[in-house]
Amino acid sequence: MALRNFKLFRGDKSGGQMENYQIEVDKGMVVLDVIHRIQAEQANDLAVRWNCKAGKCGSCSVEINGKPKLSCMTRMNEYSAEDTIYVRPIRTFPVIKDLVTDVSWNYEQNKRITPFTPDTKQKNKNGDYVMMQEDVDRIQEFRKCIECYLCQDVCHILRDHNKKDKFVGPRFMIRIASLDMHPLDTADRITSVKEDFGSGMCNITRCCTDVCPEDIQITDNAIIPLKERVVDKFYDPFLWLWRKFLKRNK
Amino acid sequence: MAEIEIIEHDVIVVGAGGAGLRAAIQCSSRGLSTGLVCKSLLGKAHTVMAEGGVAAALGNVDERDDWKVHFRDTMRGGKFLNLWRMAELHAKQAPDRVRELEEWGAVFDRTQSGLINQRNFGGHRYPRLAHVGDRTGLEMIRTLQDYGVHQGIEVYMECTALDLLKDGDKISGMVAMWRETGRFVTFKAKAIILATGGAGKAWKITSNSWEYTGDGYAMAYEAGAELMDMEFTQFHPTGMVWPPSVRGTLVTEGVRGDGGILINSQGKRFMFDYIPDLYAPETADTEEEAARWLDGDKSARRPPELLTRDVVARAIRQEVKDRRGSPHGGAFLDIASRRSADDIKRKLPSMYHQFKVLAELDITKEPMEVGPTLHYFMGGIRVDSDSQMSTVPGLFACGECSGGMHGANRLGGNSLSDLLVFGKLAGDGAADYISGTNFSALINQEEVESIVRAGTQILNRESGKNPYLLHEELQEAMQDKVGIVRSNELLTEGIKQLDEFKEAYKQVKADGASQFNPGWHEALSLRNLIITAEAVAKSALMREESRGAHSRIDFPGEQDEWLKYNIVASKNGDGSMSTKKIERERPDSELERIANLTIEELEKEVESERNK
Numbered sequence: 001m002a003l004r005n006f007k008l009f010r011g012d013k014s015g016g017q018m019e020n021y022q023i024e025v026d027k028g029m030v031v032l033d034v035i036h037r038i039q040a041e042q043a044n045d046l047a048v049r050w051n052c053k054a055g056k057c058g059s060c061s062v063e064i065n066g067k068p069k070l071s072c073m074t075r076m077n078e079y080s081a082e083d084t085i086y087v088r089p090i091r092t093f094p095v096i097k098d099l100v101t102d103v104s105w106n107y108e109q110n111k112r113i114t115p116f117t118p119d120t121k122q123k124n125k126n127g128d129y130v131m132m133q134e135d136v137d138r139i140q141e142f143r144k145c146i147e148c149y150l151c152q153d154v155c156h157i158l159r160d161h162n163k164k165d166k167f168v169g170p171r172f173m174i175r176i177a178s179l180d181m182h183p184l185d186t187a188d189r190i191t192s193v194k195e196d197f198g199s200g201m202c203n204i205t206r207c208c209t210d211v212c213p214e215d216i217q218i219t220d221n222a223i224i225p226l227k228e229r230v231v232d233k234f235y236d237p238f239l240w241l242w243r244k245f246l247k248r249n250k
Numbered sequence: 251m252a253e254i255e256i257i258e259h260d261v262i263v264v265g266a267g268g269a270g271l272r273a274a275i276q277c278s279s280r281g282l283s284t285g286l287v288c289k290s291l292l293g294k295a296h297t298v299m300a301e302g303g304v305a306a307a308l309g310n311v312d313e314r315d316d317w318k319v320h321f322r323d324t325m326r327g328g329k330f331l332n333l334w335r336m337a338e339l340h341a342k343q344a345p346d347r348v349r350e351l352e353e354w355g356a357v358f359d360r361t362q363s364g365l366i367n368q369r370n371f372g373g374h375r376y377p378r379l380a381h382v383g384d385r386t387g388l389e390m391i392r393t394l395q396d397y398g399v400h401q402g403i404e405v406y407m408e409c410t411a412l413d414l415l416k417d418g419d420k421i422s423g424m425v426a427m428w429r430e431t432g433r434f435v436t437f438k439a440k441a442i443i444l445a446t447g448g449a450g451k452a453w454k455i456t457s458n459s460w461e462y463t464g465d466g467y468a469m470a471y472e473a474g475a476e477l478m479d480m481e482f483t484q485f486h487p488t489g490m491v492w493p494p495s496v497r498g499t500l501v502t503e504g505v506r507g508d509g510g511i512l513i514n515s516q517g518k519r520f521m522f523d524y525i526p527d528l529y530a531p532e533t534a535d536t537e538e539e540a541a542r543w544l545d546g547d548k549s550a551r552r553p554p555e556l557l558t559r560d561v562v563a564r565a566i567r568q569e570v571k572d573r574r575g576s577p578h579g580g581a582f583l584d585i586a587s588r589r590s591a592d593d594i595k596r597k598l599p600s601m602y603h604q605f606k607v608l609a610e611l612d613i614t615k616e617p618m619e620v621g622p623t624l625h626y627f628m629g630g631i632r633v634d635s636d637s638q639m640s641t642v643p644g645l646f647a648c649g650e651c652s653g654g655m656h657g658a659n660r661l662g663g664n665s666l667s668d669l670l671v672f673g674k675l676a677g678d679g680a681a682d683y684i685s686g687t688n689f690s691a692l693i694n695q696e697e698v699e700s701i702v703r704a705g706t707q708i709l710n711r712e713s714g715k716n717p718y719l720l721h722e723e724l725q726e727a728m729q730d731k732v733g734i735v736r737s738n739e740l741l742t743e744g745i746k747q748l749d750e751f752k753e754a755y756k757q758v759k760a761d762g763a764s765q766f767n768p769g770w771h772e773a774l775s776l777r778n779l780i781i782t783a784e785a786v787a788k789s790a791l792m793r794e795e796s797r798g799a800h801s802r803i804d805f806p807g808e809q810d811e812w813l814k815y816n817i818v819a820s821k822n823g824d825g826s827m828s829t830k831k832i833e834r835e836r837p838d839s840e841l842e843r844i845a846n847l848t849i850e851e852l853e854k855e856v857e858s859e860r861n862k
Binding site: 049051057100132133145175 | 296299383388396400607760762
């Protein structure tokens with residue numbers, strides 16, 4: 001056991017400050033454990049979100065010493081004993097109180113995405129869909145997403161430029177990719193990827209991929225392929241001519 | 251008192267895990283105006299933590315599977331105390347509910363021929379659990395969430411339900427609190443479906459999160475409903491035991507389903523010493539036979555690590571008690587020597603990650619340390635098997651917060667299927683109830699105000715007991731006195747302590763303002779935890795036998811006499827809690843016949859039906 005120094009953001013939408021806490025830390029603790037101990041012993045009304053405490057639900061996203069992380073999966077022994085640990089709410093979304101932010105904007109984006117539209121003709125005689133594992137491997141990667149919104153937090157377009165009206169953010173780019181690459185899905189999503197969801201805004205700095213606690217290759221496996229599909233559909237001069245030609249022949 | 255916001259729907263569903271979401275989807279599809287109230291953000295509920303899979307007799311991996319075998323497995327796992335009709339509905343309807351998820355966008359792991367893959371689990375005769383690696387719950391909740399948001403359901407997030415309102419004997423609404431602002435809100439509804447999960451947070455070592463505080467049990471109890479089978483609390487055999495801060499965090503049964511074995515400190519594979527008579531004919535008695543089973547030999551019997559959870563949890567406890575435990579007081583769970591590192595990472599990615607980060611241990615190289623953790627409530631609100639309505643008209647319950655489906659012990663994988671099957675049935679039940687009654691729900695304003703007062707006085711007290719500390723005391727008491735092994739003496743002491751906690755609760759004080767105040771939220775949920783804990787302890791004291799998850803050192807073994815009864819807890823006129831035995835209905839003779847067949851007889855019967 002050792003006494004450690006913590007600085008936590010305390011405040012709400014009208015403002016706030018970093019406050020000092022000194023607290024005993026036991027072997028094996030993660031940052032969320034320490035926050036809970038501070039809450040139980042020194043600051044009963046300290047607001048923090050958490051649920052599973054095992055990296056499965058994505059509730060406890062915060063910025064620890066400036067890095068967006070899940071506090072339940074950040075071990076105290078990642079930091080040296082004399083370091084003060086700074087914990088702030090994720091910056092891209094408005095603070096509600098202390099470490100809790102208003103992430104409702106993300107739920108609004110999800111509603112804008114055309115729902116899964118399966119091709120029911122693909123059922124076999126027993127009423128089962130047949131899909132091979134290798135055909136679903138790549139969308140299963142996107143479906144590992146725990147909606148922690150750390151990728152949304154570091155996305156420059158959302159964080160630094162606050163262009164939430166222009167770009168849907170990496171979380172929903174992988175959501176769209178998981179539908180667009182689904183072997184059974186029939187909806188056209190590429191027009192809306194360009195027009196409504198702002199795929200052109202992303203300049204592939206890969207910051208989202210770096211912070212993903214599920215190691216989803218957001219940029220390489222979802223965003224770039226979607227951008228390529230947009231290019232194919234709207235900007236490929238040869239394909240453009242070819243389609244014109246086909247149309248005329250019809 | 252300040253004006254309290256009123257929101258009106260035909261039906262309010264409380265809880266947005268798998269059961270609540272499925273119920274809300276059903277209500278909406280039946281044309282009801284539906285509100286879904288949840289304590290956390292949408293998609294964060296406990297279902298997200300379910301790992302292993304959803305049990306359904308699809309027969310994709312072993313074509314011998316059939317609803318009858320699933321039903322028989324469920325009854326035997328529940329030590330025949332399950333409500334027969336619920337177990338029947340569950341086994342018959344689970345396959346359709348799983349296929350429906352695929353229709354809504356779920357992407358399960360596939361078999362070689364491209365169908366939904368299924369894995370082995372404790373107590374299931376065949377590979378039966380449709381799964382996605384070891385994150386099946388996430389797949390389910392996300393599928394239901396993404397489908398649900400397009401079905402016209404209004405979702406009220408971070409809103410805590412406090413108490414139900416009645417108009418005469420019928421449900422008419424409930425009072426809740428917005429966590430963000432601390433403001434109160436009245437929901438007016440013709441029916442309410444509770445899908446609030448269990449109450450693992452009453453114990454110190456639990457796989458449950460802060461949300462599991464028995465809100466549904468306590469609200470239903472206060473509204474006059476009955477709580478049934480509350481003595482049956484499942485200790486999952488494999489929770490993490492080290493480091494202390496993650497003690498209790500779940501280690502999926504999928505580890506054993508994929509070949510993991512349990513070893514004591516002497517290197518012995520001890521589960522062979524704990525095979526109960528009921529399962530002896532179907533369980534391997536040598537390591538050689540167990541190994542053949544793992545290699546896919548259909549004539550070999552199942553390894554003893556895949557016995558039901560109650561058996562495995564007690565075995566680990568016994569090994570630790572007899573000083574054959576692991577360094578931190580558990581048993582070793584070894585998958586490293588059974589499967590290749592690549593296999594483990596592919597089949598159990600989140601376990602690999604969880605141990606790597608939280609315990610600094612590589613499960614592809616070393617064994618894990620595991621021990622029992624309070625995981626699940628078999629008991630819950632007493633409901634009608636078909637409609638899921640409680641004894642209070644207009645009050646429905648589904649998922650973990652309802653009782654009866656799992657009897658004395660739940661099989662792994664039967665919870666995710668329970669959510670889907672009975673979530674849908676509760677939605678249908680509520681829709682039928684509403685269409686069959688012609689009334690407008692009236693709200694009693696005095697009732698509303700008294701609920702609000704009870705909540706705010708926790709903040710307004712000058713001084714009082716710290717809710718976090720009272721919660722810790724409750725957890726210590728339940729862990730020690732109402733644990734895996736119980737006795738008259740321990741339970742009586744436990745009940746006495748609970749009486750003290752009830753008194754202490756009257757003086758609990760939360761600091762700070764009402765806006766997003768976890769101390770206050772903690773204090774509000776403590777009432778529910780204490781009510782639930784009392785129901786568990788009192789029911790456990792009454793049941794003088796050992797059956798499934800309920801084991802009494804002073805009454806070892808199952809007693810036939812006790813198979814005739816369920817125990818229900820309810821609130822007396824004077825505010826105290828009483829428990830009573832109620833006689834169980836005679837089972838349908840066909841169901842009884844199926845459950846009592848030997849596995850060979852049943853397999854023959856299923857095969858001959860198929861060949862017709």
